[in-house]
Amino acid sequence: MVLRVGLLVGRERSFPDALIAEVARRDAGVVVSYAELDITSIDRPPAYDVLVDRISHEVTCYQPVLKLAALHGTRVVNNPFWRIADDKLFGTALAARLGVRVPKTVVLPSKSYVEGVSSETLCNLRFPLDWQGAARELGFPMFIKPHWGGGFRDVYRVSSLEELWRAYDRTGTLTMIAQEAIPWSQYVRCIVIGKEHVLPALWDPRLGHFDRYVRASETMPPLEPALLARCVEDARTLCGALGYDMxxxxxxIRDGVPYAIDFMNSAPDFDITSLGPEHFKWTVEKMADLVIKLAHEGPPKPAMSFKDVMR
Structure with a gap:
């Protein structure tokens, strides 16, 4: 019996097409294709052994379908129960509890609220907010960013209370966090597959999108072996705790110590023009290993509780 892996994607093509070809080349009894979804009944989930989700953060109507599929035994990458529950404040606090260094972080009440929310509704919020206290704790410059979200949208770097207030006034109903800025000498991006396989690389966010991997070695010194090992260890720790297979x-890196800045990328950029040929090849091969393994393992053991379904 041929096992089926479905890919949920957006506009990307280089990674999914390469994954389809790589799995087909191995002839391991597994077929990968673009998933097809329709109006979905609770007793007729999509007929896939594995689903790889790279777009439900934007096409949110896929999220309940993925959870339904997981309930019926489909292996979903990344686990939809874990991913949808995550947020940046919790993730940062979890990282700190696990011994991974993180920036000082606070959560901000929203600037505005949906219609019908009044001052009476907000009676638990203390006014005026302690902006000076937050500034003393985090210092300037600092970053404010959405509690949920990605793609560097609605992220602001601010250098004074006045800049902070101006940026905050533009955030509307978004819930924002504020973090201290970490001045760094090196910046590392680790691609993690299957919670275990880690490819660390210098990555320069100051460069243009397509140069961040390929030209980072021109702008930063190489990583010492001990620091490289620490980055790999921290990446495994975070992905193991968060349950992310991708x-x-x-x-x-500040003063030789890695600080986790961004580590909840459930649909990371795997395009060949972003990764470069070597990183792209490694990523495709490790993802092929993962989906073939999950497809052959089959559904997890029957769940005894909702908590078990989420594992």
Whole structure:
């Protein structure tokens, strides 16, 4: 019996097409294709052994379908129960509890609220907010970014209370976090597949999108072996705790210590023009290993509780 892997994607083509070809080349009894979804009944989930989700963060109507598929035994990458529950404040706090260094971080009440929310509704919020206290704790410059979200949207670097307030006034109903800025000498991005396989690389966010991997060695010194090992260890720790089988973990190196900056990328950029040929080849091969393994393993053991379904 041929096992089926479905890919949920957006506009990307280089990675999914390469994964389809790589799995077909191995002739391992597994077929990968673009998934097809329709109106979905609770007793007729999509007929796939594995689903690789790279777009439900934007096409949110896929999220309940993925959870339904997981309930019926489909292996979903990344686990939809874990991923949808994540947020940046919790993730940062979890990282700190696990011994991974992170920037000082606070969560901000929203600037505005949906219609019908009044001052009475907000009676638990203290006014005026302690902006001066937050500034003393984090220092300037600092970054404010959405509690949920990605793609560097609605992210602001601010250098004073006045800049902070101006940026905050533009955030609307978004819930934002504020983080201290970490001045760094090196910046590392780790591609992590299957929670275990880690490819660390210098990555320069100051460069243009397509140069961040390929030209980073021109702008930063190489990583010493001990520091490289620490980055790999931190990436594994974070992905193991968060349950991500497909992720990228970004670490800023300050005074020889890695700080986890961005590590909840459930649909990381795997395009060949971004990764470059060598990183792309490694990523495709490791993802092929993962989906073939999950397809042959089959459904997890029957769940005894909702908590078990989420594992």
């Amino acid at each position: 992720n990228t973990v970004e670490l800023a």
